[in-house]
Amino acid sequence: MAHTFAKPFYDSHAWQVCRKSYIAERIKIDGGMCEACHSRIGYIVHHKIMIDETNVNDPNITLNHDNLQYVCKFCHDRFDSHFIRTNNKKIRWVFTGDGQPIVAEEAHT
Numbered sequence: 001m002a003h004t005f006a007k008p009f010y011d012s013h014a015w016q017v018c019r020k021s022y023i024a025e026r027i028k029i030d031g032g033m034c035e036a037c038h039s040r041i042g043y044i045v046h047h048k049i050m051i052d053e054t055n056v057n058d059p060n061i062t063l064n065h066d067n068l069q070y071v072c073k074f075c076h077d078r079f080d081s082h083f084i085r086t087n088n089k090k091i092r093w094v095f096t097g098d099g100q101p102i103v104a105e106e107a108h109t
Helices: 013-030 073-078
Strands: 044-047 068-071 083-086 089-095 101-108
Touching: 013 044, 013 068, 044 073, 068 073
Parallel strands: none
Antiparallel strands: 044 068, 083 089, 089 101
């Protein structure tokens, strides 16, 4: 699940349009390959500068194609901050088919 502060952004029409246009742009460039590994098809539009409470309303961060990457799920799950630790648990974030973040699992570490 997206952070509470980010959920309205990820549900917004502006994000859906931006995400769709970025994927279309990447498909025209290289067929939609992962921008990190270049060996798998992209799956998730990733923000290079992560969205947080201070920038969630800044379109230069949230809707700027220069701040986006189209990456495969494998590469995305390896990026920093996509695992959150609380006590001895690691919470893993994954994305639905339409790119919405959700909690996938909790594991003791």
